[in-house]
Amino acid sequence: MATVRSARKAVLNRLAIVAALIATLVFLGPIYWIASTAFKPKELAVTVPPTVVFTPEITPMIRLFTKRVQIQGATDPAAYAAAPWWEKRIYDGGERVLKVGDAVQLSQYPNRFENSLIVAIISTVLAVSMGTVTAYGFSRFRVAGEADLLFFILSTRMLPPVVVAIPMFLMYRLVGLNDSHIGLIILYVAFNLSFSVWLMKGFMDEIPKEYEEAALVDGYTRMQSFFKIVLPEAATGIAATAVFCFITAWNEYAFALIMTNRRAQTAPPFIPSQIGSGLPDWTTIAAGTFLFLLPVAIFTFALRKHLLRGVTFGAVRK
Amino acid sequence: MATNAMTRLDPRSRAAKRGWSDLTIRNLFVIPTILFLIVFNIFPLIYSLGYSFTDYAANRNVPWSFIGLKNYRDLLSDDHIWSNFVITAKYVIVSVSGQMLVGFGLALLLNRSFPLKGLVTTLLLLPMMMSAAVVGLFWQLLYSPSWGPINYLFGLGDFAWLSDPDAALYAVAITDIWMWSPFVMLLSLAGLSAVPKHLYEAAAIDRAGAWYTFTRITLPLVAPLLLIALIFRTMEAFKTFDIAYTMTTQPTAELIAIRLYKQAFQQWDTGKSCALAYIVLIMVLAITNIYVKYLNRVKER
Numbered sequence: 001m002a003t004v005r006s007a008r009k010a011v012l013n014r015l016a017i018v019a020a021l022i023a024t025l026v027f028l029g030p031i032y033w034i035a036s037t038a039f040k041p042k043e044l045a046v047t048v049p050p051t052v053v054f055t056p057e058i059t060p061m062i063r064l065f066t067k068r069v070q071i072q073g074a075t076d077p078a079a080y081a082a083a084p085w086w087e088k089r090i091y092d093g094g095e096r097v098l099k100v101g102d103a104v105q106l107s108q109y110p111n112r113f114e115n116s117l118i119v120a121i122i123s124t125v126l127a128v129s130m131g132t133v134t135a136y137g138f139s140r141f142r143v144a145g146e147a148d149l150l151f152f153i154l155s156t157r158m159l160p161p162v163v164v165a166i167p168m169f170l171m172y173r174l175v176g177l178n179d180s181h182i183g184l185i186i187l188y189v190a191f192n193l194s195f196s197v198w199l200m201k202g203f204m205d206e207i208p209k210e211y212e213e214a215a216l217v218d219g220y221t222r223m224q225s226f227f228k229i230v231l232p233e234a235a236t237g238i239a240a241t242a243v244f245c246f247i248t249a250w251n252e253y254a255f256a257l258i259m260t261n262r263r264a265q266t267a268p269p270f271i272p273s274q275i276g277s278g279l280p281d282w283t284t285i286a287a288g289t290f291l292f293l294l295p296v297a298i299f300t301f302a303l304r305k306h307l308l309r310g311v312t313f314g315a316v317r318k
Numbered sequence: 319m320a321t322n323a324m325t326r327l328d329p330r331s332r333a334a335k336r337g338w339s340d341l342t343i344r345n346l347f348v349i350p351t352i353l354f355l356i357v358f359n360i361f362p363l364i365y366s367l368g369y370s371f372t373d374y375a376a377n378r379n380v381p382w383s384f385i386g387l388k389n390y391r392d393l394l395s396d397d398h399i400w401s402n403f404v405i406t407a408k409y410v411i412v413s414v415s416g417q418m419l420v421g422f423g424l425a426l427l428l429n430r431s432f433p434l435k436g437l438v439t440t441l442l443l444l445p446m447m448m449s450a451a452v453v454g455l456f457w458q459l460l461y462s463p464s465w466g467p468i469n470y471l472f473g474l475g476d477f478a479w480l481s482d483p484d485a486a487l488y489a490v491a492i493t494d495i496w497m498w499s500p501f502v503m504l505l506s507l508a509g510l511s512a513v514p515k516h517l518y519e520a521a522a523i524d525r526a527g528a529w530y531t532f533t534r535i536t537l538p539l540v541a542p543l544l545l546i547a548l549i550f551r552t553m554e555a556f557k558t559f560d561i562a563y564t565m566t567t568q569p570t571a572e573l574i575a576i577r578l579y580k581q582a583f584q585q586w587d588t589g590k591s592c593a594l595a596y597i598v599l600i601m602v603l604a605i606t607n608i609y610v611k612y613l614n615r616v617k618e619r
Contacts (some may be wrong), residue, residue: 009394010411013430016426016430017427017428017430017432020427020432020438021428021429021438022425023424023427023442024438024441024442026502027442027445027496027499028441028442029467030442030445030456030457030460030496031445033456033459033460033467034456034459037459037557046462046465047465048464049470050465050466050467050470065518083357121373121525130350130351130354131351133333133346133347133351134347134348134350134351136347137344137348140350141340141343141344143344143348145348149352150346151610152352152355153351153355153516154610155354155603155606155610156355156359156360157605158553158602158603158609159363159599159602160360160557160578160595160599160602161557161559162559162575162578162579162582162595162596163363163366163578163595163596163598163599163602164359164362164363165582166366166582166588166591166592166595167362167363167365167366167369167592168358168362169376169582169583170365170376170588171362171365173376186358187358187361189354189357189358190354190358190359193351193355194352194355195344196589197351221337221338221380222337222338222340222343223337223338223343224337226343246445251447251448251450251451251452252447252449252561253449253450253559253580254559254560257451258579258583268449268451268452268560269451271451271452271455272451272452272454272564275455275458282459283454285455285459286370286456286459289452289455289456292449292452293448293449293452296447296448296449297444298448299447300440300443300444301440302449304439304440304443306434307443308504308505308508309503309507311446311501311504312546312550312613313506313613315546315613315616316505316508316543316546316616
């Protein structure tokens with residue numbers, strides 16, 4: 001049947017596309033703003049009217065990674081002449097890089113970034129591997145009270161972080177896990193495990209049982225067929241689940257704020273704490289934010305086919 | 319407890335006897351996870367239930383005593399707490415309805431084929447993948463009085479969104495709408511693309527108006543997914559902590575989760591906080607229950 005289409009409809013269609021593109025630009029505005037501020041010269045970050053066109057520079061990134069002090073009086077010309085190009089940019093801004101001997105002192109940012117990586121990667125590996133086998137168990141075997149157990153698993157994810165954090169904080173204090181990587185990792189595994197079970201169960205349900213049945217008939221044990229048939233079939237699902245768990249752990253704020261302060265602090269509570277008092281240096285904060293958001297932006301593109309499934313706990317598939 | 323393998327292999331056959339039994343494998347795969355979740359999610363809650371009947375303060379080394387239901391009585395008769403719940407309700411209504419409108423609107427615009435559609439859709443999904451705390455931080459930059467781009471674009475001059483008692487909560491809600499409309503859009507798009515084309519063709523042949531087609535064909539068919547988006551976002555908005563906490567310190571924007579955090583970790587009123595946590599927990603579980611019921615219903619379709 002041919003589609004009935006008038007000229008008016010075609011015009012409306014085109015208008016809708018234009019409107020969609022404009023809406024996209026509006027949505028991307030805030031992201032563009034933070035990304036561009038991360039490369040702005042300090043004096044252009046807070047201008048009226050806001051600066052849109054400028055020559056990008058990486059001084060904010062240099063400031064992000066170094067410890068500096070304000071220079072009192074004039075810059076030492078000899079030190080300025082001997083300094084590498086990036087250090088000159090710091091001198092130009094009226095600051096001096098702190099050093100111990102010849103070694104540049106790093107700011108806390110790289111350490112917080114590293115903490116975020118450690119906690120997110122380890123907790124993801126644990127949550128996804130436990131989630132995958134549990135999902136297989138639920139998918140292939142009859143488990144007594146399965147529906148109730150799955151609801152129980154999901155509901156642990158729905159608990160507000162602050163509610164769980166109060167008793168966890170008290171218990172961690174007893175056993176000395178406050179402000180440790182392992183403490184945060186356990187919390188993130190507990191948080192992501194339920195998600196991982198639900199999502200992986202959806203992926204497992206889609207793998208035809210006949211594959212394993214054929215393998216069993218061919219003389220594989222159940223464990224062999226799980227490792228050699230099921231896991232490779234589930235690889236895409238495992239990857240998608242892992243990326244979702246990583247993003248959740250990477251972004252998590254409340255637990256990290258409550259459970260860590262120095263040694264194990266991750267980037268999300270650290271970055272906002274940089275504002276402090278007085279006039280914040282927005283270019284450096286923007287640089288820290290930009291670097292922190294970059295992995296998530298890349299992962300979002302990698303995940304685009306699985307996003308719908310991920311955000312609905314595997315319930316809605318396309 | 320009886321177990322049944324998915325396969326119909328005769329249990330006495332050779333295949334069924336090789337390696338571990340299905341029962342062993344099932345237990346090995348399922349029980350550790352359940353135990354882990356009980357130890358790290360349920361046990362802490364039992365622990366804090368106990369403390370909710372005491373006047374325990376975690377930062378003082380003084381003996382505490384059981385005070386029965388006093389914490390709960392105090393909380394439920396505390397006007398301050400009620401005002402936090404009212405603020406939270408206001409926030410949930412404004413932010414979730416905003417997300418539903420903007421998200422569904424975006425989906426209606428995007429529900430047609432055009433070049434770069436995939437790229438545009440993915441770009442629109444970026445906000446919801448970001449850390450709420452960091453989003454809250456950089457929206458502070460956007461909301462800055464005098465030099466902030468938002469005030470510049472709308473000619474608002476020195477209007478201080480985040481330190482204005484009347485505006486702060488709405489400023490946070492706007493940011494939340496920006497962040498989570500893409501979620502509603504994603505679910506709506508899935509619903510819209512599942513509407514069979516022939517229904518629209520039939521409506522066009524019958525010369526049905528655009529409004530009639532929308533209300534009689536589009537909406538009813540997208541409704542189940544919209545409902546899921548609505549319940550899920552309501553639940554999440556009710557728990558909001560990060561974004562509001564990093565954006566503003568206005569008491570008029572003090573959501574219940576922020577109140578709970580302050581009571582527990584700034585005033586160190588531990589016993590009372592455990593009681594408040596339980597009140598919040600029961601509310602969240604009620605919404606979760608509704609959510610899971612609908613999820614299962616949609617799954618069965």
